[in-house]
Amino acid sequence: MKIEFTKKQIQLRNELRSYFKSLMNNKLKKELKKGSAEGGGPEFRKALEKIGRDGWIGLSWPKEYGGKEATPLEQYIFTEEIMRSGFPYPFLTTDSIGPTIAEFGTKKLKEKLIPGILSGKTIFAIGYSESNAGTDLASLTTKATLQNQKWAINGQKMWTSLADFSDYIWLAVRTDKETSNHEGLSIIVVPNDSKGLSISPISTLGDVRTNVTYYDNVRVPKEYLVGEVNKGWKLITGQLNRERLSLVNNAPIEKLLEDVTFWAKKQKNSQGKRLIDEKWVQTNLARVKSGTEALKLLCWKQAWLMTEKKMKMEDASVAKVFGSEFFIEAYRLLMEVVGQKSILTKNSIDNVLEGRLEMLYRVSSVLTFGGGTNEIQRDIISMAGLGMPREDR
Amino acid sequence: MDFSYSEEQNKIKELSSKIFQNNNEHELLRKIEESGSPFHKKLWKELASSGLLGTAFNKDLGGTDLGFVEINIILEQLGYHISNIPFIQTIVSTGMAINEFGSQKLRNFFIPKIISGELILTTALNETGRLDLNKSDIELKKINGVNRISGKKYLVSYAEESDFILIPYKDEENHSLCFIDTESKGLIFSKLETTTREPHSLLTLEEVEIDDNLILCSSSKTIDVLNWINLRTITSICSLTIGVAQACLDMTVNYSKERKAFNRTIASFQAVGHRAANSFIDLSCLRLVTEQAISLLEHGKEAAREVSIAKIWSGDVAHRTSYTAQHLHGGIGADKDYALYRYCLWAKQLELTQGSSAYHLNNLGSMIRNSN
Numbered sequence: 001m002k003i004e005f006t007k008k009q010i011q012l013r014n015e016l017r018s019y020f021k022s023l024m025n026n027k028l029k030k031e032l033k034k035g036s037a038e039g040g041g042p043e044f045r046k047a048l049e050k051i052g053r054d055g056w057i058g059l060s061w062p063k064e065y066g067g068k069e070a071t072p073l074e075q076y077i078f079t080e081e082i083m084r085s086g087f088p089y090p091f092l093t094t095d096s097i098g099p100t101i102a103e104f105g106t107k108k109l110k111e112k113l114i115p116g117i118l119s120g121k122t123i124f125a126i127g128y129s130e131s132n133a134g135t136d137l138a139s140l141t142t143k144a145t146l147q148n149q150k151w152a153i154n155g156q157k158m159w160t161s162l163a164d165f166s167d168y169i170w171l172a173v174r175t176d177k178e179t180s181n182h183e184g185l186s187i188i189v190v191p192n193d194s195k196g197l198s199i200s201p202i203s204t205l206g207d208v209r210t211n212v213t214y215y216d217n218v219r220v221p222k223e224y225l226v227g228e229v230n231k232g233w234k235l236i237t238g239q240l241n242r243e244r245l246s247l248v249n250n251a252p253i254e255k256l257l258e259d260v261t262f263w264a265k266k267q268k269n270s271q272g273k274r275l276i277d278e279k280w281v282q283t284n285l286a287r288v289k290s291g292t293e294a295l296k297l298l299c300w301k302q303a304w305l306m307t308e309k310k311m312k313m314e315d316a317s318v319a320k321v322f323g324s325e326f327f328i329e330a331y332r333l334l335m336e337v338v339g340q341k342s343i344l345t346k347n348s349i350d351n352v353l354e355g356r357l358e359m360l361y362r363v364s365s366v367l368t369f370g371g372g373t374n375e376i377q378r379d380i381i382s383m384a385g386l387g388m389p390r391e392d393r
Numbered sequence: 394m395d396f397s398y399s400e401e402q403n404k405i406k407e408l409s410s411k412i413f414q415n416n417n418e419h420e421l422l423r424k425i426e427e428s429g430s431p432f433h434k435k436l437w438k439e440l441a442s443s444g445l446l447g448t449a450f451n452k453d454l455g456g457t458d459l460g461f462v463e464i465n466i467i468l469e470q471l472g473y474h475i476s477n478i479p480f481i482q483t484i485v486s487t488g489m490a491i492n493e494f495g496s497q498k499l500r501n502f503f504i505p506k507i508i509s510g511e512l513i514l515t516t517a518l519n520e521t522g523r524l525d526l527n528k529s530d531i532e533l534k535k536i537n538g539v540n541r542i543s544g545k546k547y548l549v550s551y552a553e554e555s556d557f558i559l560i561p562y563k564d565e566e567n568h569s570l571c572f573i574d575t576e577s578k579g580l581i582f583s584k585l586e587t588t589t590r591e592p593h594s595l596l597t598l599e600e601v602e603i604d605d606n607l608i609l610c611s612s613s614k615t616i617d618v619l620n621w622i623n624l625r626t627i628t629s630i631c632s633l634t635i636g637v638a639q640a641c642l643d644m645t646v647n648y649s650k651e652r653k654a655f656n657r658t659i660a661s662f663q664a665v666g667h668r669a670a671n672s673f674i675d676l677s678c679l680r681l682v683t684e685q686a687i688s689l690l691e692h693g694k695e696a697a698r699e700v701s702i703a704k705i706w707s708g709d710v711a712h713r714t715s716y717t718a719q720h721l722h723g724g725i726g727a728d729k730d731y732a733l734y735r736y737c738l739w740a741k742q743l744e745l746t747q748g749s750s751a752y753h754l755n756n757l758g759s760m761i762r763n764s765n
Contacts (some may be wrong), residue, residue: 001395001396001397001398001402001462001684001687001688001691002394002395002688002692003394003395003396003684003685003688003689004394004688004689004692004694005394006394009394073394261761261764265762276761276762277762279755279758281758282755282758282759282761282762283754283755283758285758285761286705286754286755286757286758286761287754289698289702289757289761290682290702290705290706290754290757293682293685293699293702294678294681294682294702294706297678297681297682297684297685298677298678298681300394301396301681303394304394304395304396305396307394308397314673318673318674318677321670321674322674322677322678375663375667378666378667378670378671379663379666379667379670381670381673381674382660382666382667382669382670382673383666385670385673386642386646386666386669386670386673387646387650388646388649388650388660388661388665388666388669389650389658389660389661390661390666391661391662391663391666392661
């Protein structure tokens with residue numbers, strides 16, 4: 001038992017930290033601040049292509065694709081550092097959809113998509129949810145039928161985030177009309193410039209734009225179906241497990257705690273007493289610290305389990321539930337420390353830490369249900385982790 | 394990065410688990426409790442004859458020269474099959490400190506007899522109204538050329554059962570740590586009754602003579618030694634708590650799969666499953682923060698923050714898991730013919746021993762304030 005990174009891994013961390021620090025130049029920061037915090041602007045595209053050129057996107061990819069075959073632990077260090085920097089890295093494309101295409105895609109599809117993913121030129125949006133299919137995803141109704149070697153797609157998807165600037169949509173569709181559950185679903189890659197595809201924005205509480213996407217007889221080539229027809233469920237659940245991990249990375253909250261602590265050390269009242277000298281402030285910071293440590297270790301353990309190929313079904317669920325609920329609590333505790341000024345937005349004068357807390361608390365409501373609602377995660381924990389029977393649905 | 398146990402560590406886990414399990418029969422523990430015996434002496438003897446009491450001690454003294462990781466593996470198993478033995482007191486808080494800091498003479502005097510199970514040792518660190526264990530109100534006075542100490546020590550576990558008690562005191566310049574023979578004149582024990590019935594005393598010292606041969610340290614280094622002991626004692630309590638909480642959860646899950654209500658097992662209710670899942674998450678976190686503290690201490694790294702974090706989690710998880718177990722069991726959880734109650738008593742006692750969650754939050758907060 002040795003719960004520390006090696007010297008080499010710490011070196012990698014330092015290298016990445018300074019790399020991302022210089023990547024996040026003022027132009028890029030300004031573009032992200034101005035509106036599209038989730039990326040998509042020209043500076044964002046430029047930076048992502050640079051990350052690709054420098055070989056970082058392929059860090060954990062197999063050598064046959066030009067990757068470096070780093071272990072999940074090194075990949076985790078990369079994830080931590082990029083999240084710490086605040087760059088909206090498209091993890092779903094690079095670490096979830098990309099590897100799934102590499103594993104299950106046809107040769108033609110791989111040749112078409114993978115070079116773009118690894119060079120930072122191709123970004124995917126995910127089209128899973130519908131207005132009546134969220135947690136119960138298997139009830140989705142968007143359908144695809146094969147006509148003259150092409151899939152004809154009809155239906156509507158909700159919450160298709162990034163679709164307004166992505167290149168492709170990773171779409172879950174029903175290919176077997178006879179079924180209404182998880183059997184008969186498939187994954188099809190839909191180019192964003194397809195005829196019959198239209199997108200309309202949904203603006204959200206967290207200032208994050210998401211979309212409704214409409215599919216009106218959209219036609220894509222037969223080989224754009226990933227894996228086997230009617231066997232898409234496996235790809236969806238596998239992908240969601242990977243997504244859960246990147247959702248609860250501990251780096252951003254660690255950075256936020258450091259920043260609020262630093263801020264609290266500088267604040268003085270008229271008698272010259274620092275805010276950090278208040279006991280209740282120290283206790284709030286300590287609460288956040290003890291949660292952050294637990295989350296950090298859950299992430300480290302998972303990266304290690306993945307490296308050792310010992311990952312269990314309940315592990316991702318534990319991290320997702322704990323992380324998402326802890327973030328919400330941590331934002332509250334840190335807002336209490338900052339006080340009433342924490343409600344000043346990023347656009348306001350006199351704001352604290354660029355209004356990050358004001359933005360984060362608005363985004364955080366998504367955390368407990370996004371990426372698989374916490375009720376389902378607790379079902380998985382009691383079933384897989386504790387061997388308890390699942391309630392009939 | 395390595396979260397796994399070595400083959401040897403797994404063997405220690407199996408061996409200690411077997412010994413604890415064999416001595417954990419509910420009826421046996423009831424008999425020991427009713428007999429008025431202060432602790433499980435048969436179990437202590439078996440631990441000695443198995444060699445486990447020597448785990449952390451050097452080979453030249455008869456130990457097996459393993460480390461703090463192995464000690465915590467044993468402690469978790471003890472927690473899982475909980476009974477009263479002075480393991481932390483004799484092995485961690487005193488034995489390991491003698492092994493690390495004691496003179497060769499002191500080590501030769503104490504350690505072989507600790508390993509053979511002949512000696513029971515404990516520490517007297519608590520004082521009333523004071524959580525800072527590094528300070529002491531015990532005063533040293535030279536009377537007729539002899540060093541004598543006087544004062545009061547609270548909640549001294551295994552005081553009367555021990556052969557020697559490690560006590561901190563201060564003279565004009567420094568703090569010192571010295572073993573006092575429990576047969577010494579001027580030592581007065583007042584028995585306390587704790588929630589687990591683990592034996593505790595209020596200790597009064599009236600001009601008790603210091604034996605210079607039994608001084609562990611007496612320089613400016615004493616505070617470091619006390620810190621060393623504290624960090625390891627607190628971490629050990631966390632490991633014991635993991636075992637206790639895991640037992641609570643396992644008993645609860647098993648019971649919920651048998652107990653029926655409305656013609657189905659209560660485990661099949663989502664509300665029950667989710668409450669158990671919360672304990673699972675809690676335990677996952679507690680295990681990791683404790684392992685981190687153990688690993689850092691084992692490798693000689695700075696660990697004050699990490700130990701406080703482990704104890705914050707330990708106190709919270711002990712409390713929550715215990716009440717979840719009681720609640721999901723219903724009435725049987727309070728029935729003294731069923732073992733759960735014993736674990737719940739321990740959960741509360743461990744939660745409040747060596748600083749509660751609130752105390753350690755405060756402690757961690759101070760460290761954050763003082764950090765660069």
